[in-house]
Amino acid sequence: MPGHYKVLIVDDSPVMQSVIEAILKEDKTLQIVGTAVDPFEARDKIKLLNPDVITLDLEMPNMNGLEFLKRIMKLRPMPVVVISSHATEGSEIASEALRLGANACLPKPNLSDEHAMQTMRQAVRDACLMEVGGAERRQSPAPSAARPSTPPPASGAAPDLIALGSSTGGIEALEVILGRFAADCPPTVITQHLPGRFSAGLAARLDRAILPHLKVAEDGETLRTGCVYLAPGEVGHLHIRGRTTLTCHIVQGDPVQGHRPAVDEMFRSIASLGNWKVSAAVLTGMGADGAQGLLALRQTGARTFAQDQATSLVYGMPRVAAECGAAEQVLPLQALADALQGRQIMKKVANQ
Template identity: 35%
Template sequence: MQNSIGVLVVDDSAVVRKVVGALLQSAPGIHLLHAVADPLLAIERMKHHWPDVIVLDVEMPRMDGITFLRKIMAERPTPVVICSTQTERGAETTVAAMAAGAVAVITKPRLGLKEFLTESGDELIAAVRAAAQANVKRLAARAAVAAVPLQAPVKLTADAILPAAGDARPPLQTTERIVAIGTSTGGTQALEEVLTALPAVTPGIVIVQHMPEKFTAAFAERLDKVCQIRVAEARHNDRVSPGLALIAPGGRHMLLRREGAQYFVDVIDGPLVNRHRPSVDVLFRSVARNAGANALGVIMTGMGDDGAAGLLEMRKAGARTVAQDEESCVVYGMPKEAVKRGGVEKTVALKAIDREILAQLVR
């Protein structure tokens, strides 16, 4: 089928294969190539017809999903959507899958699976469409993934969480510098590349990476082990301090607030903003209001436009703003939209973002 996305489903659950297969077949512009029970069967099918996107389980007989994923990325990089159960162990496994090269992740429960997949059909279809647009060249260069955006009937803006500053006076500058980073599809590996390049002495960093609940804690722990700076999942009222990167927890918004010359984060509930929770726009707006010229805003690889409006607000408030360039993005969606709206002061390659962050120290 010309111009149609061919999908291979690999899952040992007959229910998943049946329901996911039916959802894919019913979606315009997508067709199901095969639905098989394990990676060895998938390899046989792929000898005859290579898929555009693979929907892959993690725990399977004969060969686990991560081993299969690594094999694919080594031999012929292909966009992969991971389906994983949402448990602490599953979270760690899925983070490993992200590092191995998956493009997106759908969480699934152990119980009520058929009902969940039926109700989450739009989410799955959106994940497959997003994966099909991934930059395969970047997948070959470095494995990358992000969470699938949760869908909402109405696309809310950051106004749903925090009103716009309007003509409020920008905050006074202090010696305390802040870096705010927003990213989505492809962001987990991109963040690792940036954060591992930073020395222990660096400005305080606040990060929104689109990712479901349970996964952000495991992701932060993994980064903390390989970085010179400290990395942690943010908790309400954590102080943003030099040498520390705080990652917004999946399923909750994170905002920056200022008390005197110091900065803290508020971790709150609230509606989806730009179909995401956490939302980059929410974080960036709070940084514009409370840090102004003390801040650097960085928007990185990702699908959609979350963060574009907030980055423009940061720039108007006196902050420096940087976007990752198209060549180094897995998906050049969020940076492209930020550039289009005028919120980007400077576009740089992924390998140069750490230098932009360290430049905050001498401002």
């Protein structure tokens, strides 16, 4: 059906399948194409029906949902919305599902809660929109863009600002990169596609795991050395402004390529800053968000990077960034932390 997104419901309870189907059918852009009671049936239905998104329970026979999610993201990346009684806000299992690549985690629905039902429809629709525009499994062509006529020279100097953009698989990638940052690292800003209610939990988790201090960015906040700032989910786009002092600004606006906050919005705001030394990278994720903003940064002289395919959970966003000439270097995840901080000069491997 033109204009419709195909949904596969994966849940071992026929009753819950019916409840989820009834809720999602209220959104005329969503078409329920099938159901599955366990991961093995889901695997066959995915091959047969080619859904745009699946809803996934976590407690099922034969294989638990987290293991199935891990396999999906490795073998056939696609949008997944976890719907489980265990996926309560801030729970460890919800955080793990997001780390493995789920677009959103929601509790099992209650038909008497209209707000919860609307949230579910919105989450499934948003997951479909996030996938459009260059995910690896669909191999959409990268947007055309002029390559910088004169790439900036390699420099080993530490930057004034580091900027990172990520989506599916990004939580794990961020843990690896930030885990190699020193306690006095340059101010670092991150846009990770994430439901808003999980922003604080993710920030707290990452803060415990790394040496710099990591927090959710606040409007008007001054950027400081040794601090990492995470864009709050869904409320607006993170912009960075300033001449002598850099500050965070949460800017209201429509989703960009299905995302709010959007990586492109953050990168473009940084590209307009002027005479600041910037390092930026597009990490694993579905779609094309970040590519054009990274290109704008490269054209202003920033050091720009993309995560390589071998270490990306989903080689969508970094692929587009590399193909359109936005990334000066394409590097494995383990090398990005040093490159971003200017610790060493590496041989250019992309777009030369």
